[in-house]
Amino acid sequence: LTVAAVYPLTLALFRSRYPAILTMLGLALSDWHLHFSRLGFRAVLFPLFSALAVYFFWKAFSRTRPPTTDRRPPDNSPSFQIPTRLSSFFILYSSFFTALAIYAYLAARLLPLVFILFCLLYWLRTRRNFRPLLILISTLFILIALFLLPLIIHFALSPADLLARASTVSIFNPEWNHGDLLSAV
16 A cells, blocks of 8 residues: 555656655565554554655645646746645645654654644745644644544543653663663664
8 A cells, every 4th residue: 555655656756756656666576564564563653654645745835826837946836825625635635644654653743843843844935924834734733633632632631652762772772772871873
């Protein structure tokens, strides 16, 4: 499924079939992906859900700003428009797949930061109206929070579970560094 999800993402980002087919081929022949998908590790769901989340975010982002037809640089691109109904559906799908990625794999908690960083960098580069981007990101985060409400409630009731895995494998864990951080590094 990840191989099929990577194609439309790469096609939307590069607007060319050649990189999309090469990306699909590379993922299909990747030892890591084949090995872990056959074993059924939940970590293999992260590339699938994150590819779908980024794809739908990109579609919503593309619908929020009008396309340029004369290949002008982004500095001269028209300013953003208020998101349309279609882009709202794309944001809904993006938030759903982001939440699924977070449920499936703990490292996916950083995935929403990628969306914030992208919008911030785009705004810093173009210096256009930030309001539609803020609407886009706010909608995304509200929907992600709604989808993650059971997980948020669980972590509120048992906060030790929030950082349990990170504290176990951390270099700051005394079981790993035996009380001497410098020698562990």
